[in-house]
Amino acid sequence: MSELRELYQEIILDHNKNPRNFGKLEGANRSQEGYNPLCGDHLHVHLMVEEGRIEGISFEGSGCAISKASASLMTAALKGKQVDEAQDIFDNFHTMVMADASEPVDEEKIGKMAIFAGVREFPMRVKCATLAWHTMRAALADEDAPISTE
């Protein structure tokens, strides 16, 4: 049960129930679709990027608690960030969730996103946690094809 509590922390449950920056984004100039065909998680990430800075970010769609909370927390973390900063945050997050569960988490570097360290005990759920992030990154890169976890 402790592993489960680690996974479903209060912040995650809160962001699942009340996702931040949820919905369309007025003035968005980048959008990308992300899809996990295995579990049906499906979302869109919208960005407004002005002069290399993320002025606005939102997401919409449906998915499990992990994917929704991850998307919600991601939007909160990236708003106002420079594009290259966003890339660094993505890298740090990605490195953390892909690491072995025994690896210590550098909370200073990773910030609030450290609460997703719990997915490492549930490898099948890593894709849920990273879907929004991959979608965001593809939106920044202005890729055409929708992002799929498979």
Add this chain to the structure above:
Amino acid sequence: MTALAKKEETVPALDVERIRRDFPILQERIRGKKLVYLDNAATTQKPLTVVYALQHYYAAENANIHRGVHLLSQQTTFAYERARGRVGQFLNAAESSEIVFVRGTTEGVNLVAQSYGRQHIKEGDEIVISQMEHHSNIVPWQVLCREKGALLKVVPINAEGEFLFDEYEKLLSERTKIVSVAHASNALGTINPVKEITALAHERGAVVLVDGAQGVPHMPVDVRDIDCDFYVFSGHKLFAPTGSGALYGKRDLLEAMPPWETGGGMIQRVSFEEDTTYADVPTRFEAGTPNIAGGIGLAAAIDYVNSIGRAEIAAYEDDVLRYATELLSEIDGVRLIGTAREKVGVLSFVMDAAHPHDIGTILDAEGVAVRAGHHCAQPLMNYYQVPATVRASLAFYNTHEEMDALAAGIRKVQEVFG
């Protein structure tokens, strides 16, 4: 005495505790909890008799089949063909040559689509399937239809997940050449009236394939009674190894069908000067060295199932299913998907509180193994307008206590998600 009361008296005729001892994996602990294995529609566990059959084969009997002059090869050929006979008896085929060994249901459907289908389907023809089919009984027909310019027609279902027979009747026409339906739905549990479906299709001149992946593990199957033209199933969903399975085909149909895969084993004579000729059925459809151990394991699994009795299995599972259905119906916020009158042991559900994937993870932490997803039935998920469901699927080794554990796990989900 009412019929119902009478039935209740005769139900748990299975010595489940003894049966469970035949499956060592059921004694395993998962995340510190006793394993409650409810993912049987995905794959079933294997009894020791099957494990030992494989072990014995590889430890003492391994050889390639056919044409071997040495004794081991002869013995293995004999064992493999005896296994074919077992499958034939199990389905009540007229003869064992009507049994083609395949890797599983998927390969069986593809074989029929690519061999029979490509030979018979022409532009404008129609193939009929149902809304509740597994992708393996959808995509091979889509590919065939695209290639031939034929049309795929889909029989709708009702909210309970039942095949709408009247709609099926309306969909059939003189252009209908193939009808392909599940014996039982992997995602809903619905048992389809395959005998009636077959009779009507035959009236209209179409051949029928029954996808028996979820049929054979749960009930007696008699292909001659159903009168279907093809019946396919996977061994691994019937307590046998993965990569084993069988296609039943009526002999006259199989005989008229061209080979699918070609190569060694399926030929009569190969020549550069004259036409290469093919072997008789069923060898014609078994190119290359087959999954010999799989076939032998499948026969051992069939022997095991027969030792319990398929009618007994069906009655027992139905009892556990009814118990679990009642338990889950009592939990607020749980919605069962698939409430047909005739069902095999599949409980598909969604919850208001949590997404199926989250439910699956929490149940896993409780040692309860279920599946969360679209169950390779995306058109069915679209029909119910859900991205996914949680599916608990039963086998004869599951107990009433395990249904209590499932219900307790679901309450845990509500606890976590409030």
